[in-house]
Amino acid sequence: MSAPTCTGETPSASSHQSVEKEEKADKDKTTEGSNEEDEEYRVLAERYKDEGNAAFKEGRYKEALALYTQGVAIDPDNHVLYSNRSAAFLKESERGKALKDAERLMEIKPDWPKSYSRKGAAQHALTRYAIT
DSSP: OOOOOOOOOOOOHHHHHHHHHHHHHHHHHHHHHHHHHHHHHHHHHHHHHHHHHHHHHTTOHHHHHHHHHHHHHHOTTOHHHHHHHHHHHHHTTOHHHHHHHHHHHHHHOTTOHHHHHHHHHHHHHTTOOSOO
């Protein structure tokens, strides 16, 4: 067997284009699959939120907390889950956790008025009346 020899030729432009097209197609497939997977996670997180809301309305706050927590684990940037979980923590007198969620909510969605409402409610429950 002889070793491959180098001819000194550079690949043609068309072979570069072919490789680039294949790489782009692979990337598009990966991105498409990722987007579909992301959407599935968002749908699942929404389902946990909806079930949590139903439990909250019925006064089953511990169950609501568990459901919102599952949603947050799936979609950690979902501001509504943090908002709702903060309210549920307050109902369970877990004021510090309510404040922590409200502060996270403010990081995610600082332009949402309810972010400030949740933080204010948690601070009030903690008898922290000073402006911070």
